[in-house]
Amino acid sequence: MTASDTSSSPALVTAAILVIGDEILSGRTKDKNIGYIAEYLTNIGIELREVRIVPDVQEEIVSALNALRSRQTYVFTTGGIGPTHDDITADSVAAAFGVSIDHDPRAIAMLSERFPADQLNEARLRMARIPAGANLIANSVSKAPGFNIGNVYVMAGVPSIMQAMLDALAPTLKTGVKILSDTVRAGLREGDIGTALAEVAKAHPDVSIGSYPFFSDEGPDTNVVVRSRDAQKLAEAMAAVKTMLAAEQARLGV
Amino acid sequence: MTASDTSSSPALVTAAILVIGDEILSGRTKDKNIGYIAEYLTNIGIELREVRIVPDVQEEIVSALNALRSRQTYVFTTGGIGPTHDDITADSVAAAFGVSIDHDPRAIAMLSERFPADQLNEARLRMARIPAGANLIANSVSKAPGFNIGNVYVMAGVPSIMQAMLDALAPTLKTGVKILSDTVRAGLREGDIGTALAEVAKAHPDVSIGSYPFFSDEGPDTNVVVRSRDAQKLAEAMAAVKTMLAAEQARLGV
Structure with a gap:
């Protein structure tokens, strides 16, 4: 992974988010991660360009991941790395990269910090399945790690865990020039200012x-x-x- | 548009959502529409299969829309149909379908219910630009309509307006057999039941x-x-x- 170096690389750094999970598409679970990651990336100078939500279906995950990782500097995934049969993200990422996947001794060591040997059953060991060549992402909440392979960062879907993983991986990201932003409240309806605002936008x-x-x-x-x-x-x-706003307010007598 | 007829068409009816807007990708605005639409569709027997969020860039909108509309029964878009220069959804949808777009007399009539002639300025008239051949979707909140062309339904991004439009268009949708759902609280950690749950899943x-x-x-x-x-x-x-859960609880002495 590359250390952040904004001074020598003012280039644009872009990102995509891939949310994985039937429960988001059915509406049973309301996503809280997209908005959080979007704001987080904006604050560190990375421009979020696209987001996709896909079901727990390997070919859908592979297809979306390959499209996104070829287009953006980074891809962040959430969901599907738990201990049950419907958690297929790690296998799908391995398939997308064409690498093997197996129980990773480093990940087993992390899980062992939380679970005694008699609780480290087949299901929990699923969470130690990591694609070959990946770096682990620490999970300070519940130990089971995320991972990074190529430009893809694989995180949990539970918001508190995802947030801990994002904090852990963020210092390793290359960041761009931060986008600055300023907001003014118009005191007018959007349709009152639209024509004049388009002229300002054209001039800038x-x-x-x-x-x-x-x-x-x-x-x-x-x-x-x-x-x-x-x-x-x-x-x-x-x-x-x-x-422009002052002129429109005067014109409309507001 | 086709009236709902579940008795003679128990086939799968699928959908995608396309969220359009820089403000969602920057994290400035937190999307509230995806979860609402997802739950709404599930409740009327339509299976949401994928979601994309794209910026206010015509080629990105056209590309995503053409991918989604060719794969799913319906596509629902939110955002980008207001009165300002960054509202480019209607023009992008027209481009995706290869049809012309102009001020629609029916839409102007709807806007006239709210705005007197001296307020129906160039900016507000942008909201009456509708692709050729589209049906209008009523907006009981603020009059400016959404529209439907082919299998695509174009709605506002403001949640209260989007919800009113969804209520207005829903009776025209073909619906599938509703997915039934039942939930049980395990009283156990996910990793405790993962192995046994995988066996149940395999048997069903x-x-x-x-x-x-x-x-x-x-x-x-x-x-x-x-x-x-x-x-x-x-x-x-x-x-x-x-x-299975009773057996696992007994085994673990819970």
């Missing part, structure tokens, strides 16, 4: 300008968010947005 | 058996969920799970 092509309507106690309102890797360009665009 | 190949660990006040525990379209097979498998 190097920044990303988004508008997000919401309902407050005083009625419909809009947050305008300006994002850029360049602080100066961000400030210029935000100043233009605020000038 | 026509049902889907999932196990979901959780932490309660009494410590780690597991929910076992059995799912099937066949009530008899579901009952048989659940009986086998319960017999």
Whole structure:
């Protein structure tokens, strides 16, 4: 794994998330990991580009993983690394990379910290099945490790465990230039400012300008968010947005 | 659109969700629609097979939409149909289907119910841009409609509006045989039952058996969920799970 070095590599670092699990697709379990990882990556300068959710079906996992890992700097998976028959993520990742998979002595040692020998049964030993060549990701919550192979990071689906694994692996990631962001509340409805906002966006092509309507106690309102890797360009665009908003408020008598 | 007719078409009806929006990928907005739609579809006998989240980039939207609509019975999209420059879903859907897009008189009439003529500006009229040949989906919350073209249903990203649109379009969907589900709390850790549960699963190949660990006040525990379209097979498998759990509890002295 490579140490983080933003000074010499200001290039874009991108990522995908692959969520694995029938329980998410059936709606029985509501995913809490996508939003958490998305925010985490943004904060360390990695741009999340796409997310997929697939069922516990090996060919679906392999197909999605191979598509994502060829396109993005990193892929983070959640789910399917527990002790039961429907936990097929490790085998599917091994298949995607075309490598063998077996009980890993390092992973067995980690599990042994938690489970005495008489509890380290066949089911729990499933959690020590790791693709050949992978690095382990420590699990400070329940010991059973995640793993990293190539540009793919395989984590648990239980949010507390996933979060511990993400903390453990994050220092090993290459990070890009952090995206800066500034938000202003318009005090106007989205449709009131859309035309003028499009002109501001056109005049500032190097920044990303988004508008997000919401309902407050005083009625419909809009947050305008300006994002850029360049602080100066961000400030210029935000100043233009605020000038536009003041003009629209005056025009509409708000 | 076809009226629901489960009696003569017990075939599998499948779906995908395509979430469109930079704000979800940046983590700024936490998606609340996937879990809602997933549960909604399960309840009406439609099997959600895959989900993708893509940015506000036309080629990404077109590519994902064409992949999903060729594989599943239905595709439901959320996000990107508002009044501002970053709302490009309608144009992207038109491009994916290779049809033209223009201001739709029916959509303008709907918007006119809410906005007087002097407020129906260029930005708001963007929300009346509908691909040729599409049916409109009523929006009881804020009037600006969604639309349906082919097997694709385009909805708003704001959860309250999305939910109103889903209620409006659901009666037009073909539905399959509803998946039945039964859950039992094991009173045991997932790793305690994994080996025996795999044997039950192997003996009942026509049902889907999932196990979901959780932490309660009494410590780690597991929910076992059995799912099937066949009530008899579901009952048989659940009986086998319960017999297995009683045996494991006795063996472990719990």
